[in-house]
Amino acid sequence: MLRIRSLSNEQLGRLDSFVPESDPNVVAQECRIALALLFWYLPFIGIIRRSTEIRNSFEAFGPFLRLAGDVLEPDTSPNERKIELVLSSEWDYSPFMYDRVQNLEDFLFIGLPASESGNPLLLPLAGHELGHAVWHREDLRKALQAEVQAAIIDSIGKNWAEYQEKFAIKITREQLSTDIFAVASWRLGVEWCLDQAEETFCDFIGLAIFGECYFHAFGYILAPGLGRRSVRYPETLARVQHLVDASTQLGSQAPNDFISLFEKDPIAALSPADGFLLKMADLALETIIPRLVTAAKTAVGRASISRSAGEVLVIRGRFDLLAPAENCSSIANILNAGWDAFNDPGLWSGYQNTAGRKAEVLKELILKNLEIYEIEQIQAQ
Amino acid sequence: MIIKSDRLSDMLAEGQRENTKDPLIIVPTPNLDALRSEGTASIDLRLGTWFAHLKQTQMAYLPLLPSTGSATVGPDLTSTTYIPFGSSYILHPQSFVLAVTLEWISLPNDLAAYVIGKSSWGRAGLIIATAAGVHPGYKGCLTLELTNVGEIPIQIRPGVRICQLFIHKLEAAKTGAISASSFSGSRRPMLRPLTLDAFAAKLSSAYDERNKMHEQP
Numbered sequence: 238m239l240r241i242r243s244l245s246n247e248q249l250g251r252l253d254s255f256v257p258e259s260d261p262n263v264v265a266q267e268c269r270i271a272l273a274l275l276f277w278y279l280p281f282i283g284i285i286r287r288s289t290e291i292r293n294s295f296e297a298f299g300p301f302l303r304l305a306g307d308v309l310e311p312d313t314s315p316n317e318r319k320i321e322l323v324l325s326s327e328w329d330y331s332p333f334m335y336d337r338v339q340n341l342e343d344f345l346f347i348g349l350p351a352s353e354s355g356n357p358l359l360l361p362l363a364g365h366e367l368g369h370a371v372w373h374r375e376d377l378r379k380a381l382q383a384e385v386q387a388a389i390i391d392s393i394g395k396n397w398a399e400y401q402e403k404f405a406i407k408i409t410r411e412q413l414s415t416d417i418f419a420v421a422s423w424r425l426g427v428e429w430c431l432d433q434a435e436e437t438f439c440d441f442i443g444l445a446i447f448g449e450c451y452f453h454a455f456g457y458i459l460a461p462g463l464g465r466r467s468v469r470y471p472e473t474l475a476r477v478q479h480l481v482d483a484s485t486q487l488g489s490q491a492p493n494d495f496i497s498l499f500e501k502d503p504i505a506a507l508s509p510a511d512g513f514l515l516k517m518a519d520l521a522l523e524t525i526i527p528r529l530v531t532a533a534k535t536a537v538g539r540a541s542i543s544r545s546a547g548e549v550l551v552i553r554g555r556f557d558l559l560a561p562a563e564n565c566s567s568i569a570n571i572l573n574a575g576w577d578a579f580n581d582p583g584l585w586s587g588y589q590n591t592a593g594r595k596a597e598v599l600k601e602l603i604l605k606n607l608e609i610y611e612i613e614q615i616q617a618q
Numbered sequence: 619m620i621i622k623s624d625r626l627s628d629m630l631a632e633g634q635r636e637n638t639k640d641p642l643i644i645v646p647t648p649n650l651d652a653l654r655s656e657g658t659a660s661i662d663l664r665l666g667t668w669f670a671h672l673k674q675t676q677m678a679y680l681p682l683l684p685s686t687g688s689a690t691v692g693p694d695l696t697s698t699t700y701i702p703f704g705s706s707y708i709l710h711p712q713s714f715v716l717a718v719t720l721e722w723i724s725l726p727n728d729l730a731a732y733v734i735g736k737s738s739w740g741r742a743g744l745i746i747a748t749a750a751g752v753h754p755g756y757k758g759c760l761t762l763e764l765t766n767v768g769e770i771p772i773q774i775r776p777g778v779r780i781c782q783l784f785i786h787k788l789e790a791a792k793t794g795a796i797s798a799s800s801f802s803g804s805r806r807p808m809l810r811p812l813t814l815d816a817f818a819a820k821l822s823s824a825y826d827e828r829n830k831m832h833e834q835p
Contacts, residue, residue, distance in 0.1 A: 295667075295700045296805075554636060559757040559803060560643040560724040563634075591803070598803035605722050605759070605805045608667070609645055612720075615703065 238285055241278050244340060248274055281338060284346050288325035293354045296604040298324050299611035300568045301360065304446070305345060305367055307540040309374060315618070319343050324363070326354030332458075334366035336373050345370055350458070357603040358575055360568070361447035361454040368439030371536050377438065378431050381525060385430045388521035389423050390414055396517070403513045426514035430521040432469040434529060437522065440480055441487060441533035447569045448489040448544050450576040452480065460498040466505035468515055471522060473502045483530045487537075488544065543567045549574045552606070556599070559585065561606035568607060575603040620659050621729075621785045627653040633724075642785075643724035660782040662736070666718035666759055667776045668806040669707055670696045682812045683822075696809050706775045709744065709766045716807035718759040720777060725756045731785045733760055739780065743768020746781050754788055758802030 248271050255264050287293075306318040313319075320343060327333060327348035335346040347366045353359050372378070390413050393400045397410060408416045413423070443451045462473040470476065477499050481491040505515060543566035552574035555562040565571050578584050578599055585591040591598060621629070626642070627650045633641030648661055672680070673695060680695070696716075701707050709715060725731060730753055735746030745765045752760060762781060766772050774780070814822060 291698050291700055295702070299703075551636065555643075558641065558643065558724060561645050561722050563645055563647060594803065601758075601803055601805045602722075605645075608805075609722075612646055612703075 238282070240341060241282060244278070245274065277339070281335070281341065281346065284325045284327070284335075284348060285323055287327070287348075287351070288323050290326065290354070292351070293324065293326055294357050294360070294604055294607075296608040296611070297357055297360055297568075298322070299614070300607050301347075301363060303611075303614060304364075304540075304542070304568060305370070307542060308367055308442075308446070308537065309345075309370055311539040311541070320345060322347065324349075326351040330458075332359075332362045332366055334369045336370045353458070356600055357607060358450075358572065358579060358600070359454050359458060360572055361443055361451040362458060364443035364446040364451060365439040365455075367446070368442030368533070369435065371442055372435050372438055375532070375536065377532060378435065381431060381434055381528070382427070384525055384528070385434065385521055386414075386427050388524045389426050389430060389517050391524075392517045392520040393423060396513075399513060403510045422510075423514065423517065425511070426518045426521070429468045429515060430518035430525075433471045433518060433522050434525055436470050437476065437479055437526065438529045438533055440476065441483055441530055442537060444480060444484065444489055445487040445533050445537035446540075446542055448573055449492065450569070450573045451489075452484075452492050452495055453576040453580070455480070456492075456495065456498050461500040462502055464503070466502040466515075468505065468507070468511075468518070472519060473499050475519065475522075479526055483526075483533075486530050487534060542569060544569050544573075549577065553577050556602060557584070559588070559598070559602065561602055561609050563609060564613065565606070565610050568610060571603060571606050571610060575599065575606075619787050621787060623656050623658045623661065624654045626661060626785060627651075640726040641724070642726055642729060643722075644783075645722045646720070660734070660784045662779040663733070663760070663781050663783055664720040665762075665774055665776050665778050665780040666720040666805070667701055667703070668718050669699045669701060670716040670807045670809065671699075671714065672809070673697050683814065698806065701776055703776055706773045709764060709772045709774060711743075711766050711769050711771065714763065714765045716809065717762045717764050717774075717780075718805065718807045719762065719781070720759075722759055722805070723752070723756060723783075725752060725754055725785075727754050728788050729785055730754050730788055731756075731783050733762070733781050733783055735781055736779060739772075742772055743770075744772050744774070752783070756802060758804045759806075761802075761807045 248267075251267050252271060255267070301324060302320070302322045303315065305322055306313070306315060306320055309320055310318045323344060323346045325346065325348045328351050330350045330352065332350065333346075333348045338344060338346070345367075347363050349359055349363060393413060394410050404422045406416070406418050406422060408419050413419050440451075440455070443455070447454075459473070463470065466472060471479065474496070477496050481495060484491045505512065507515060545566065548566060548570045552562040552565060552571055556574055556578045562571070562574070579596070584595055584599070629642045630644060630647055630653075631650055632638055633643045634647065644661065644663075653661065675695065699707070707715075707717075723731075730751070733746075733750045733752065735744070739746060743766055745767050746762055760783075764774070
């Protein structure tokens with residue numbers, strides 16, 4: 238906020254310096270710059286403002302900042318890391334992330350849905366948002382560009398008749414990558430595939446960090462689907478299938494019948510040509526999935542995040558006693574134990590007055606456990 | 619019978635073991651070695667991160683009782699504040715704030731406790747916990763009522779030792795289900811509406827009909 242205020246004050250100073258004799262064109266230009274500044278920073282001021290609302294899971298901030306540092310700056314000691322985190326909530330029922338904001342380059346803005354901002358069980362979704370920061374820092378879009386382009390051209394070649402019907406460009410298959418009109422015809426498909434690849438990669442990052450609880454949080458917020466097909470996201474069933482297929486490699490196991498929670502997206506309302514391109518983007522995505530899994534595994538592997546089924550059981554045992562656990566080695570283990578308790582219909586059946594309050598009490602307990610974890614980390618420094 | 623700190627240390631250590639049924643748990647666990655050697659009659663508890671104070675209101679009084687119409691004390695009457703580690707809360711003279719212990723307490727069915735202020739704070743004017751009883755089976759952070767009865771503001775900070783817990787053994791403790799009044803499961807301080815028992819409800823409504831008749835135009 239101080240940095241935004243400082244930038245605003247600079248601009249305000251310029252506006253204040255004008256006198257009646259000032260050149261009206263210069264005044265108008267400075268006013269336009271001031272408006273642009275307001276337009277650009279207002280949403281971030283809103284995000285920062287909402288990050289101070291007490292509905293947020295404040296106890297999650299410290300542990301998540303450590304996690305973000307482990308993933309994004311694994312080779313830097315915790316005290317020397319530069320990353321700044323704003324963990325906030327948003328009115329839209331959708332998590333989001335802003336990274337590398339102009340003049341706020343060291344800040345990572347992560348927002349969870351306002352209606353669930355006090356629910357620590359959804360924190361694994363912030364792992365997906367953290368994935369976007371990894372994607373940007375490792376410049377994976379650029380790294381995958383050529384591979385995706387080749388995959389799109391290959392897919393068009395395999396669907397040549399349909400391509401010719403939809404685009405009516407008089408070229409040969411060999412000219413697909415050289416003819417200027419041909420390149421213009423499929424370029425959008427490459428962009429869509431890369432957008433889908435980013436989302437898929439972020440899913441893998443979330444899964445690699447948090448393990449099984451990522452499935453639960455993902456299903457909680459997304460099932461049965463987005464209700465529409467977005468060209469920038471994989472088709473929901475395909476996305477879920479990718480997650481399930483990657484789970485073993487990423488050290489996790491999908492819950493039974495997880496895919497059955499989801500439905501196929503409605504067909505996107507696109508022109509025939511764009512519909513064809515989307516199909517090509519979907520096909521191209523399939524070819525790079527193994528590379529995305531490997532990239533996610535490598536990125537999270539560098540962070541050395543502990544996940545232990547044994548520790549999850551110990552924490553779960555403490556939750557059964559209505560108490561937080563100590564000496565946890567990661568927030569992933571705490572959240573996995575939390576989801577395990579949440580999914581247990583017999584949780585706290587021995588306590589008379591938990592009926593109707595189980596979810597509320599469990600959230601309190603998990604947040605307290607995150608605070609205990611943070612206290613231990615501070616004490617260990 | 620008040621349980622001495624060396625015995626409490628043993629009980630807390632026992633509670634850390636897996637498969638212990640209905641243990642005494644205090645998290646973060648106090649330094650057990652220090653507790654064992656201190657030989658005191660209580661355990662110090664620390665100040666937590668959440669505070670709640672009553673807002674200035676145009677209401678004539680605080681509607682805590684069911685007979686006052688809107689008998690719920692909702693969050694709209696209190697203002698909740700989170701003070702992160704490293705920051706302070708300033709309690710001004712004659713101010714009252716609800717706070718919580720940093721520790722999450724889990725009392726077994728055969729133990730009860732009393733929360734008492736620490737003399738070092740009391741001498742500075744900080745009065746702590748007037749509703750001090752903790753029932754057997756209680757789970758959660760303890761709500762503390764803090765008042766500055768002194769004449770200068772007092773700075774308090776999450777993590778500092780703020781009160782002490784005297785733990786008592788219950789005689790002839792019943793086993794089985796835990797009573798409804800003993801459970802909290804909360805990490806934040808809350809203002810709760812009071813409930814009238816049958817005795818008080820009867821007294822409260824004794825003249826209702828008569829009063830209504832008098833209110834008729």
